[in-house]
Amino acid sequence: xxxxxxxxxxxTESSSALRILNLGCAxxxxxxxxxxxxxxxxxxxxxxxxxxxxxDQTLTGVLSGSVAFARGDVGGGSNxxxxxxxxxxxxxxxxxxxxxxxxxxxxxxxxxxxSGKCPYVSGMGTFGNTLFEDxxxxxxxxxxxxxxxxxxxxxxxxRNGYLTNAIAADFTNNxxxxxxxxxxxxxxxxxxxxxxxxxxxxxxxxxxxxxxLVYDQRI
Numbered sequence: 039x040x041x042x043x044x045x046x047x048x049x050t051e052s053s054s055a056l057r058i059l060n061l062g063c064a065x066x067x068x069x070x071x072x073x074x075x076x077x078x079x080x081x082x083x084x085x086x087x088x089x090x091x092x093x094d095q096t097l098t099g100v101l102s103g104s105v106a107f108a109r110g111d112v113g114g115g116s117n118x119x120x121x122x123x124x125x126x127x128x129x130x131x132x133x134x135x136x137x138x139x140x141x142x143x144x145x146x147x148x149x150x151x152x153s154g155k156c157p158y159v160s161g162m163g164t165f166g167n168t169l170f171e172d173x174x175x176x177x178x179x180x181x182x183x184x185x186x187x188x189x190x191x192x193x194x195x196x197r198n199g200y201l202t203n204a205i206a207a208d209f210t211n212n213x214x215x216x217x218x219x220x221x222x223x224x225x226x227x228x229x230x231x232x233x234x235x236x237x238x239x240x241x242x243x244x245x246x247x248x249x250x251l252v253y254d255q256r257i
Contacts, residue, residue, distance in 0.1 A: 055103030055169040062163030071120035080198035087181030099140040103169030106158035122199035134160035166250030170201040177215035187243035
């Protein structure tokens with residue numbers, strides 16, 4: 039692990055994808071939607087060639103390291119949080135990143151199931167995350183490897199609610215094909231007309247030595 043300092047190895051053996059390096063706000067305000075416990079992973083774009091190698095497809099429910107959304111689209115709509123709804127669904131907004139799996143893990147307590155809550159990080163902070171997109175999700179280049187993550191890149195929520203870098207060259211004239219929110223570009227694929235919510239800025243890209251995508255959070 040090329041970050042300064044030492045570690046016992048506990049973080050490499052953790053069942054959580056999100057590693058907290060500098061905590062902004064651990065937020066537990068909000069009740070999980072029903073589909074926060076039942077969604078498949080990935081939840082929206084499920085084509086075999088587009089599924090990131092970073093996700094455990096055997097797990098259901100929102101995952102550690104995935105994006106937390108305000109879900110005003112569910113019945114009542116007040117104070118519900120969960121994973122992504124379909125692109126274009128009203129009253130759904132990005133809040134932060136989940137710390138734990140909603141359904142817990144084998145041989146562990148399951149506080150999320152018991153309480154209906156799953157804490158997420160909001161309000162800045164610095165994190166390592168092993169759950170992120172590594173492929174283009176839709177359009178002509180679907181299934182191709184994403185342009186490699188690099189220091190200083192912006193991070194957004196993908197259609198599946200995972201971190202993505204959404205580089206215009208990977209897509210056909212727009213980043214709407216990759217990001218959960220609109221990110222249309224002009225016909226020359228150079229000037230954004232409406233950018234998606236900025237989730238963070240890359241500090242260290244994942245590589246063969248360390249698998250974390252290390253970033254400063256911006257939401």
